Amino acid sequence: MGEERYGEFVLVRRYGHVAELVLDRPKAMNAVSTEMARSLAAACTALGADRDARVVVLTSSSERAFCVGADLKERNSFSDADLVRQRPVARGAYIGVLELPMPVIAAVHGFALGGGFELALACDLIVADATAVVGLPEVSVGVIPGGGGTQLLPRRVGAARAAELIFTARRLDAPEAAALGLVDQLTEAGQDRDDALALAARIAKNSPVGLRSAKRALRLGQGLDLRAGLEVEDAAWRATAFSGDRAEGVAAFNEKRTPEWPGE
Numbered sequence: 001m002g003e004e005r006y007g008e009f010v011l012v013r014r015y016g017h018v019a020e021l022v023l024d025r026p027k028a029m030n031a032v033s034t035e036m037a038r039s040l041a042a043a044c045t046a047l048g049a050d051r052d053a054r055v056v057v058l059t060s061s062s063e064r065a066f067c068v069g070a071d072l073k074e075r076n077s078f079s080d081a082d083l084v085r086q087r088p089v090a091r092g093a094y095i096g097v098l099e100l101p102m103p104v105i106a107a108v109h110g111f112a113l114g115g116g117f118e119l120a121l122a123c124d125l126i127v128a129d130a131t132a133v134v135g136l137p138e139v140s141v142g143v144i145p146g147g148g149g150t151q152l153l154p155r156r157v158g159a160a161r162a163a164e165l166i167f168t169a170r171r172l173d174a175p176e177a178a179a180l181g182l183v184d185q186l187t188e189a190g191q192d193r194d195d196a197l198a199l200a201a202r203i204a205k206n207s208p209v210g211l212r213s214a215k216r217a218l219r220l221g222q223g224l225d226l227r228a229g230l231e232v233e234d235a236a237w238r239a240t241a242f243s244g245d246r247a248e249g250v251a252a253f254n255e256k257r258t259p260e261w262p263g264e
Contacts, residue, residue: 007039029065044096069114107196118147
């Protein structure tokens with residue numbers, strides 16, 4: 001297992017082809033400060049360029065929370081000019097997670113609120129344990145979801161449901177979040193990280209070229225009409241059809257052996 005730290009509050013661990021991206025500011029329940037946002041963006045840049053990382057799991061070192069969102073104590077000291085300067089840094093963290101080219105799984109327990117839940121929404125799949133409490137309460141403190149929530153939540157649950165959740169600023173417990181599709185897999189208390197890593201290991205057995213191309217097609221096709229979406233899919237298919245992974249996958253199938261993916 002390899003380990004690399006980005007600043008004080010972000011850690012990356014390696015388990016073969018699975019990378020664990022750890023939010024590591026437990027004393028503040030992973031409240032996203034300017035420094036933490038900058039470190040998260042840097043970690044995502046490095047992971048995005050790492051061809052050996054096939055799946056990323058976003059986890060928390062805090063026992064009480066996945067992430068409670070923006071660091072409001074820090075924000076309280078900001079002038080308007082400070083807030084303007086900080087905005088690109090904050091956006092860089094959320095965009096960094098969102099634009100990772102490989103599948104990304106969030107492992108959620110405890111509080112995942114505001115920007116914390118937006119980090120989970122930026123992932124492809126969300127595994128949550130029975131202690132999870134999620135929500136986008138930004139309008140209750142005079143702002144709006146600014147880490148992608150107004151765009152990502154309706155893509156999960158539909159426009160009307162997203163509007164109700166954002167306008168009321170209410171929090172949802174784990175069973176309701178699962179029932180409404182805000183999370184994808186519900187697990188026992190304390191099992192979110194283990195189950196997310198196990199899911200990642202299953203995914204990582206597959207072609208890295210195929211995984212990245214499939215994610216690209218899924219993401220780029222959202223919101224398009226069917227004809228345009230099928231063109232996106234065709235472009236992604238062409239990117240994989242002539243790859244070394246495709247050749248190895250077909251050969252391994254016919255030879256009844258486990259593929260050894262070249263990743264290109």
